[in-house]
Every structure is written in structure tokens, then in C-alpha cells.
Amino acid sequence: MLKIQKYAAIDIGSNAVRLLISNIIEQPGKPVVFKKNSLVRVPIRLGADVFLNGEISEYNQQRMIDTMTAFSLLIKSHGVVRYKACATSAMREASNSLKLTERIVEACGISIDIIDGDEEAAIIAATDLHTFIDPNKTYLYADVGGGSTEFSIIHNGKKIQSRSFKIGTVRLLNDIVSKETWTALEHWIKETTKDYDKIELIGSGGNINKIFKISRKDLGKPLTYFYLTSYYKMLQSYSYEERITELNLNQDRADVIIPATRIYLSAMKWSGAKHIYVPKIGLSDGIIKSVYYETVSSEIV
Known part of the structure; x- marks a missing residue:
């Protein structure tokens, strides 16, 4: 019997923030299919703050909160069952990144993992390249x-x-x-x-x-x-x-x-x-696959 579920990946990069929603299609006796359903990209460019000033400006913090709030509503309206949000280089280096993640959780409930470079490379390498x-x-x-x-x-x-x-x-x-x-x-x-x-x-x-x-x-x-x-x-x-x-x-x-x-x-x-x-393909695709195979932690919606 055909089973379709939706998973979401949020990739918080130094140039842009992305939300990928994918259909996970399971059929008996067949390989699982990962099919992109929706992709939203917002060019916040956190790196322009962090790499020069060491922290995220209040203006871009508010943009992040607004974007994550919008993403949380899209996740809900799509009927997503699991998601994972990963932040990379800019958030790794920002002195106020933990404070920002707390503000985002408070505003919309989206929990963000700030991953190191090795974990980022491993998740990307997990993409379906075959x-x-x-x-x-x-x-x-x-x-x-x-x-x-x-x-x-x-x-x-x-x-x-x-x-x-x-x-x-x-x-x-x-x-x-x-x-x-x-x-x-x-x-x-x-x-x-x-x-x-x-x-x-x-x-x-x-x-x-x-x-x-x-x-x-x-x-x-x-x-x-x-x-x-x-x-x-x-x-x-x-x-x-x-x-x-x-x-x-x-x-x-x-x-x-x-x-x-x-x-x-x-x-x-x-x-x-x-x-x-x-x-x-990229980090978002790797997150979706890693969540499905449970090689990373994820959040239940």
C-alpha cells in the first residue's frame, strides 16, 4: 500500500535561508522515493553581519524571526510530520546566535541546531547521489x-x-x-x-x-x-x-x-x-534523507 508523508528541512546559510518540503513515498518492495514538493528561499545574508562584526544585527535577527514564523506556518499548512532546521557557518560564528535561536523558539516554536563544518559535510554527503x-x-x-x-x-x-x-x-x-x-x-x-x-x-x-x-x-x-x-x-x-x-x-x-x-x-x-x-542537490536534501533514515535528530510537528 502506498504511503506518502511530508518532511521539511530548513537550511540557515550565510547567504540565504531555505525551506524544503519533500514527499517521502513508500511502496512495498520498492526503494523509498524522495520528491521535492516546495522550496522557499529568503536572501537574509547573515554572513554580511557576522563575518565583519561578529554578531547578527537586530534588523537581521527580526528578519530571521519573521522568516522562521512564516516557515512554521508553511510547515503546518503542508501537513509536515517531521522537520529539522540546521544553521551553518554564519550562525556558528555569531556571538549572539544562541540568543537568537531562543527568540525564534519563543516566537514560533522552530528549534534550530547549529551544526559544525564536519557535520554539515556529512549531511551533504548523505544526499541521494547514486x-x-x-x-x-x-x-x-x-x-x-x-x-x-x-x-x-x-x-x-x-x-x-x-x-x-x-x-x-x-x-x-x-x-x-x-x-x-x-x-x-x-x-x-x-x-x-x-x-x-x-x-x-x-x-x-x-x-x-x-x-x-x-x-x-x-x-x-x-x-x-x-x-x-x-x-x-x-x-x-x-x-x-x-x-x-x-x-x-x-x-x-x-x-x-x-x-x-x-x-x-x-x-x-x-x-x-x-x-x-x-x-x-545540497544540504536541504541531505537533511531530508538523514531525518528519514534517523541518522540525525529531528522534530515531530
Whole structure:
């Protein structure tokens, strides 16, 4: 007998806050199906506060409370049975993040877990990649966020190792990523990929998803290093205003898309990858799957 339940994931990132609601479809004798039902994104950009001032401004605290209140109402109206809210880099580093989580619980009942970089990388790696990858190949998986980028090595269909680096689009926009951090990332990528003959990149995050959509490639087909390099140079030839008016990018995408592309290109260069696959999955998808398989705690609605 067919059984359908709705689960929700809230991803509180350094650039945007997202609510993903997914249908969990169970049928006897068949693998469970995770089907996206609704996705809402609000570009609060917490990292712009935290990475410069060390705390979240009162203005953005109120925006967070309003957004979480709206999300709680959507969760209720969709009939969601379980949810998990995870906060990443910006909330990890904000001196007033715990106070804010208390205010949110008081306002709307949404409970937020502030997860570390390793847990974030592990949840992202739990995403359902088997339909996108060749089990006989080796991949470097890069999930680029506003405050950090999570990397995983996937070999023969299995995650070998993961690591989080404090290199993200909002940090790069504000010029607060040290040369030492870039050097550490370069060394890690080269060391972890040197024993494999051929590496392909898997990219996740809103920016690479947007680039992939613009390319009009079929899902499952990769972008080439040459294409991404050409697109990067094209983006740099436009002003911020022109990227909004002529390239039709949202204002909160038009600035971060350049540093995001730089991160993907750097990862491809250092790993020797010639192609990047874009399965359009990320932390929210990993949260849904982890809640279902009970590898993380979750809240019952």
C-alpha cells in the first residue's frame, strides 16, 4: 500500500535561508522515493553581519524571526510530520546566535541546531547521489555556501572523506579569506586526489545550479572546465548592475556568483577535473534523507 508523508528541512546559510518540503513515498518492495514538493528561499545574508562584526544585527535577527514564523506556518499548512532546521557557518560564528535561536523558539516554536563544518559535510554527503554518479568513477564533491565550502571524495560510489573550509561567497565578497586558507584548500585537494587517475567534480549550491540552468544542458550532462572558465570571464566583464539588468540575475545572486565560480574553478584546476556535474542537490536534501533514515535528530510537528 502506498504511503506518502511530508518532511521539511530548513537550511540557515550565510547567504540565504531555505525551506524544503519533500514527499517521502513508500511502496512495498520498492526503494523509498524522495520528491521535492516546495522550496522557499529568503536572501537574509547573515554572513554580511557576522563575518565583519561578529554578531547578527537586530534588523537581521527580526528578519530571521519573521522568516522562521512564516516557515512554521508553511510547515503546518503542508501537513509536515517531521522537520529539522540546521544553521551553518554564519550562525556558528555569531556571538549572539544562541540568543537568537531562543527568540525564534519563543516566537514560533522552530528549534534550530547549529551544526559544525564536519557535520554539515556529512549531511551533504548523505544526499541521494547514486542516480547521478558512475560507481566506477572518482568524484570531488564541492558544496559552495556563503561562509564555507564542504568537500567530499567519492570513490566507487562511497564517500572516502570530507572536509569543510572557511571559503565562501560572502567571505570572499568581503575580502576576508586569507591566503593561508586558500593554500590549505589547495594542498588538501591535491593530496586527497593524487592517487586517483581521473577525477570529476560534482558541484552543488545555488550559484552552480543557476549557471547550469543558463547553460541549458540536460540534467546529468556535465559542464566543461572550458565552459565554466568562459562564463567566469564573461561575468567579470559586466558590472554588478549589468549582471542584474542584462544577465537577468537576482540582486542577491549577481554579486556572489563570481566568487562561487572561482571556488569551483579552483577545485577543478587543483584536482585536474575536466568536467563538473550539477545534480541540483545540497544540504536541504541531505537533511531530508538523514531525518528519514534517523541518522540525525529531528522534530515531530
